[in-house]
Amino acid sequence: MTGVPTLLDERFRDTAAAEGILDVAYDVLDDTPVGKLIVGVSDRGLCRIGFDPSPEEELDRLARQFGPRVLRSPKAIDRVRAELDEYFAGRRHGFDLKLDLRAAPEFHQRVLAELSRVEYGRTTTYGALAAQVGSPRAARAVGTVMNRNPIPIVLPCHRVVGASGSLVGYGGGLDRKEWLLRLEGALL
C-alpha cells in the first residue's frame, strides 16, 4: 500500500490543531543544544517538555493526563519552538507562554508557581523553595517536585541547587543542568 503524501498528512495535522479539537498537539524537536525534546501544548497552554522522549511512552502519558486526542502537529507548537530557539541562543531571558499544569498535584502546582519566579541567571535552593511555599522542612518533597517537573527549562528547575551550591540532580541529567546554568551565566 502506498503511503500518505506528506502535504496531505501535514494538512490534516495543521487543520486538526487549528480547529481546536485536540487534547494535546505535540512535536519532537530533534536537535536542540540539550538534545531531543518533546513539546506538548493543550488548549490552555504549554503542558509538556520532555528530554530524550520515548514517543510511545510520551503518547500514553499525554493521553492519560489530558485525553486521547493527542496528535503530532508541528505548526501548533511554533510559538514555543520560537521562544526556545531564542532562549538557547541567549537572546531570551524569560518565557511569554501560558502554562497548563492541571495534571500536576496541588502541592506540585504551588511549588512550580514559586519556581517560576526564580529569575534567569539566578539560583535558589530546595530548602528556600520549600520555605517559600510554607513547608520549610519539605526540601526533599520539593526535590521530588523538581524531578517530576512536567515543563523543564520553561519552569526553571535547573536553577534549584543544593544548600552547599552543588548541583545535586536533574531530571534531564546533570550535564544538561550544567549547560543551562552556564548558558544563563549562573555557572562559570
Place this chain on the structure above:
Amino acid sequence: MVSGVPPFERFYEAHKAEVLAFLRRRAGRERADDLFQETFLHALRAYTRLEHGEHLRAWVLTIAANAVVDAARRERPSAELAVEPVADDSRPAFEELAPLTDGLPQKERAAVVLRYGYDLDYDTIGVALGSNEQAARQAASAGVRRLRKERKQQ
C-alpha cells in the same frame, strides 16, 4: 484515559494509508484528499465518545465510506445511490447493537453491525474486514443464522 482507546496519533498512523487507498478506490484520486481530511476530522470529533479500542479499523473505514456517500450526494442530490446514507451519528454502531450481537464471533459480529447497523454494502464491509465482498456476505449471514438459532433456544 478511556480504557483501551489508543492515543489518536497511534490510531491515525495505523490506518491513514489504508483509508487513503480506500478513498482513492471509491471516490477517485482527485476527491480522495478532501475526503481523507473529512474522514479523520470526523473521527477526531467522535473519538472521545468511543468506549473501547476495538474495531477501530472497521470504524474509520465506515466513516470513510459515509464520507464518500455524502460527497456523492452533495454532487448529485437526486441520483440513486448504491449505498444508503446512514444517520449522521458517529457513535459506533456496535454500541447500539452490542446487547444483541455480543455473543457472536468477532468477524460475524462486525459484519452484522456494519450491514444492519450502518446499512453498508458488502463491498465496503469486505474492505473494513480486510477480506472481500463474498466473505463479508457470508460472515453477515452466518451471524444472522446464529442469532436466529440463539433466539429460538431462549
